[in-house]
Amino acid sequence: MSILKAEKSRTNYHHGNLEMALIAAATEMIRESGVEHISLRAVAAQVGVSPSAAYHYFPDKDALISGVGLALFDLLADRQEVAMAAFPGNGEKAVRARFRALGRAYFEWGNTESNLFRLMFGVFCALDQEQTVAARDESRAWKLLQGSLDQLANVGAINSAVRPYGEILAWSAVHGATSLIIEGHLPEAAFESVLDALEISLRMVKSNE
Amino acid sequence: MSILKAEKSRTNYHHGNLEMALIAAATEMIRESGVEHISLRAVAAQVGVSPSAAYHYFPDKDALISGVGLALFDLLADRQEVAMAAFPGNGEKAVRARFRALGRAYFEWGNTESNLFRLMFGVFCALDQEQTVAARDESRAWKLLQGSLDQLANVGAINSAVRPYGEILAWSAVHGATSLIIEGHLPEAAFESVLDALEISLRMVKSNE
DNA sequence: AGAATAATCTGTACATCGTTCAGATTTGGA
DNA sequence: TCCAAATCTGAACGATGTACAGATTATTCT
Numbered sequence: 001m002s003i004l005k006a007e008k009s010r011t012n013y014h015h016g017n018l019e020m021a022l023i024a025a026a027t028e029m030i031r032e033s034g035v036e037h038i039s040l041r042a043v044a045a046q047v048g049v050s051p052s053a054a055y056h057y058f059p060d061k062d063a064l065i066s067g068v069g070l071a072l073f074d075l076l077a078d079r080q081e082v083a084m085a086a087f088p089g090n091g092e093k094a095v096r097a098r099f100r101a102l103g104r105a106y107f108e109w110g111n112t113e114s115n116l117f118r119l120m121f122g123v124f125c126a127l128d129q130e131q132t133v134a135a136r137d138e139s140r141a142w143k144l145l146q147g148s149l150d151q152l153a154n155v156g157a158i159n160s161a162v163r164p165y166g167e168i169l170a171w172s173a174v175h176g177a178t179s180l181i182i183e184g185h186l187p188e189a190a191f192e193s194v195l196d197a198l199e200i201s202l203r204m205v206k207s208n209e
Numbered sequence: 210m211s212i213l214k215a216e217k218s219r220t221n222y223h224h225g226n227l228e229m230a231l232i233a234a235a236t237e238m239i240r241e242s243g244v245e246h247i248s249l250r251a252v253a254a255q256v257g258v259s260p261s262a263a264y265h266y267f268p269d270k271d272a273l274i275s276g277v278g279l280a281l282f283d284l285l286a287d288r289q290e291v292a293m294a295a296f297p298g299n300g301e302k303a304v305r306a307r308f309r310a311l312g313r314a315y316f317e318w319g320n321t322e323s324n325l326f327r328l329m330f331g332v333f334c335a336l337d338q339e340q341t342v343a344a345r346d347e348s349r350a351w352k353l354l355q356g357s358l359d360q361l362a363n364v365g366a367i368n369s370a371v372r373p374y375g376e377i378l379a380w381s382a383v384h385g386a387t388s389l390i391i392e393g394h395l396p397e398a399a400f401e402s403v404l405d406a407l408e409i410s411l412r413m414v415k416s417n418e
Numbered sequence: 419a420g421a422a423t424a425a426t427c428t429g430t431a432c433a434t435c436g437t438t439c440a441g442a443t444t445t446g447g448a
Numbered sequence: 449t450c451c452a453a454a455t456c457t458g459a460a461c462g463a464t465g466t467a468c469a470g471a472t473t474a475t476t477c478t
Contacts, residue, residue, distance in 0.1 A: 127393030176385025
């Protein structure tokens with residue numbers, strides 16, 4: 001789970017790679033305790049450095065936390081790619097399996113690493129209204145979703161009337177279900193239902209207006 | 210926005226209704242600054258009471274915050290009921306308008322009171338795995354959603370194949386879209402798209418397997 | 419190589435925070 | 449009226465985020 005092993009046993013006065021070491025330590029501590037329970041001082045102590053040292057790389061604690069959160073989006077995309085790789089091929093069956101794997105990987109990441117998931121989609125990683133579209137279009141996860149829906153469309157497993165809504169609907173539903181389940185507002189089994197409903201909806205829709 | 214006006218000008222030694230006054234003050238301060246930026250001391254000062262006084266009603270700061278969050282679910286349901294009341298009648302048009310109003314009220318609550326929304330669905334108000342189904346079935350918002358979907362089914366505006374998924378899919382999609390928009394991962398216009406997609410999906414689905 | 423300069427880290431300090439606890443104040447019932 | 453319970457204050461403690469002056473190491477220039 002460590003983003004980068006930047007431990008250098010620290011005999012020198014200079015650390016070597018303090019910025020990454022701070023992010024790695026903060027990630028692990030947030031993972032275990034939640035973002036609301038970590039302190040800059042504890043992270044610095046874990047790395048073996050004085051609290052003030054962190055201020056050379058981050059203007060304040062929030063910046064360190066944001067750094068942690070933003071780095072996590074790549075980890076989530078990694079998980080999704082691995083999950084989809086389990087279903088190779090271009091047939092409808094494989095394409096649909098990959099779509100489900102994409103969503104399920106999102107949920108399982110959130111469910112097993114809920115402290116990290118909360119950080120990623122919490123207020124610390126909020127984007128400006130101007131950044132949002134640009135950041136989304138560049139994000140690996142968004143591209144994976146786009147590609148998966150395109151492939152569904154290619155094999156005729158998704159109706160053209162809803163295809164334009166595909167990304168937004170799928171992401172919203174999967175993200176919402178994950179969040180609600182994590183916080184205990186929906187039971188865990190609800191996620192497969194959302195995948196079912198999503199697949200049925202996208203697939204069987206027939207335009208009649 | 211104040212849940213309860215419990216200001217008593219405080220000439221006496223005893224406050225009168227300190228518990229509610231603390232919740233009201235904390236609600237307002239969280240609303241303005243976010244849950245991560247409020248302090249128990251500031252809340253107590255706002256009410257005109259010493260910090261220790263709060264510990265007579267709440268075991269710790271987290272309990273006060275949870276108290277604030279849990280009270281907000283009723284406010285959200287209020288908003289939804291008001292929004293739906295704007296479209297009376299039993300025709301398909303009215304029923305569908307109420308369904309959209311239900312979702313839109315959820316989004317607008319989240320979008321205009323994002324600090325309160327984050328609190329409600331954040332870690333401070335997380336439920337145990339045992340509480341989840343019970344709490345959900347008792348929640349007013351869940352009943353509103355159930356009723357709205359039942360009415361859609363009655364007027365034939367929703368296919369029976371997806372009806373069982375209705376609550377979970379709609380809540381997940383609406384909640385997910387709201388969250389993602391609030392944190393800047395989707396543009397604000399995406400919400401109407403989600404409503405469109407949801408309505409189309411639920412309405413036009415034809416079971417063929 | 420040696421000296422000047424930049425980069426990096428420490429130590430101390432301060433205001434604020436959550437929380438505890440002993441005791442002051444007020445209320446309500448016998 | 450007096451006593452007990454309920455309610456609130458005040459002082460205190462350790463921990464936190466952060467600023468700043470200065471110590472230490474690395475780099476560059478001659």
